[in-house]
Amino acid sequence: MSKVYDVIVLGAGPAGLAAGLYAGRARLSVLIIEKGQDGGQIAITDEIENYPGQTVEGESGPSLIARMTQQCEKFGCERVSDTINEVELEGAVKVLKSSKGEYHGKTVIIATGAFARPIGCKGEKEFLGRGVSYCATCDANFFEDFEVFVVGGGDSAVEEAMYLTKFARKVTIIHRRNELRAAKSIQEKAFKNEKLHFMWDTVVEEVGGDGMLSTMTVKNVKTGETTVINADEEDGLMGVFGFIGTIPNTKIFEGTNLKLDERGYIPTDDNMHTNIPGVFAAGDVRVKSLRQVVTAAADGAIATTQAEAYLNSLE
Ligand code: NAP
Numbered sequence: 327m328s329k330v331y332d333v334i335v336l337g338a339g340p341a342g343l344a345a346g347l348y349a350g351r352a353r354l355s356v357l358i359i360e361k362g363q364d365g366g367q368i369a370i371t372d373e374i375e376n377y378p379g380q381t382v383e384g385e386s387g388p389s390l391i392a393r394m395t396q397q398c399e400k401f402g403c404e405r406v407s408d409t410i411n412e413v414e415l416e417g418a419v420k421v422l423k424s425s426k427g428e429y430h431g432k433t434v435i436i437a438t439g440a441f442a443r444p445i446g447c448k449g450e451k452e453f454l455g456r457g458v459s460y461c462a463t464c465d466a467n468f469f470e471d472f473e474v475f476v477v478g479g480g481d482s483a484v485e486e487a488m489y490l491t492k493f494a495r496k497v498t499i500i501h502r503r504n505e506l507r508a509a510k511s512i513q514e515k516a517f518k519n520e521k522l523h524f525m526w527d528t529v530v531e532e533v534g535g536d537g538m539l540s541t542m543t544v545k546n547v548k549t550g551e552t553t554v555i556n557a558d559e560e561d562g563l564m565g566v567f568g569f570i571g572t573i574p575n576t577k578i579f580e581g582t583n584l585k586l587d588e589r590g591y592i593p594t595d596d597n598m599h600t601n602i603p604g605v606f607a608a609g610d611v612r613v614k615s616l617r618q619v620v621t622a623a624a625d626g627a628i629a630t631t632q633a634e635a636y637l638n639s640l641e
Contacts, residue, residue: 336422342358367439368387370464438576443568445568458533462486469493474496475500475555479499487516498523501525541556585601597632
């Protein structure tokens with residue numbers, strides 16, 4: 327059998343990196359497995375204003391994450407880039423399998439996060455990357471001086487819409503209700519932004535175009551009236567960004583004995599314990615009321631201290 331780590335952390339977002347930092351500092355052998363780039367959703371967030379201590383003007387998610395990664399590695403976390411596609415979580419040694427091989431750990435901290443929920447309209451898949459996007463940081467510059475629409479009314483939708491006003495000529499938030507869910511402080515900034523407009527009580531039914539997105543059908547949910555919005559003739563195309571919440575990255579746990587709730591999130595107790603001894607969950611992937619960098623990092627720290635207590639109980 328390959329090396330058996332004290333702790334395997336699955337995912338290198340704020341929760342996973344905090345878990346790794348605490349494990350490294352506790353002199354536990356720790357492996358962090360990440361399939362993509364570090365940071366999860368924060369890697370595609372333009373501005374972080376509410377992480378305590380993050381006060382450097384204009385500092386972005388990626389720079390915060392780069393420091394977290396560096397700090398983790400300084401304390402001896404091992405890293406591997408791999409995609410886990412099968413798990414065996416019960417038993418004294420947990421096994422995580424990929425197409426490359428197997429990883430073994432006495433404990434596992436699941437910090438796999440969540441990904442963007444699709445808007446759910448007709449044509450969405452076809453126009454993904456051709457006008458439809460879920461990442462303003464990645465795609466905003468394609469829409470320099472164009473008109474773009476943002477679907478959603480939460481913190482993400484409003485913050486990312488404000489970011490898009492730095493690029494687009496006009497940004498319209500399409501929200502299914504007539505008031506935003508976003509925090510009041512975020513709303514105040516948004517209502518002052520002259521490039522930002524609002525289409526209330528409205529959902530997107532269909533997006534279309536000839537190759538690139540240039541038309542969209544929206545429906546007023548109160549009156550039932552549908553309206554076709556076409557891209558400005560000179561532009562020829564427009565953008566639609568969806569920010570309507572997230573779906574947890576828990577597909578690999580379906581069909582295992584790890585308990586998931588009806589939406590796929592992992593229920594834990596206050597100390598990040600899942601229903602399986604030695605298996606913990608941290609960050610956006612777990613059932614919780616506030617999904618932020620600060621709560622994800624806190625979860626990671628708690629998960630590791632609990633993993634350490636579990637390891638001590640085995641001795
Ligand atoms: P969210 O808070 O769940 O908001 C999702 C928004 O999308 C809501 O306005 C919701 O409408 C709308 N929506 C959901 N399903 C929809 C559908 N099928 N069709 C149309 N609209 C739909 O998600 P989020 O904004 O991504 O935020 C996720 C978490 O991250 C939250 O806890 C948030 O506080 C946090 N976050 C924080 C910050 C920050 O503090 N700076 C930044 C980003 C995210 P309703 O309002 O009608 O339900």
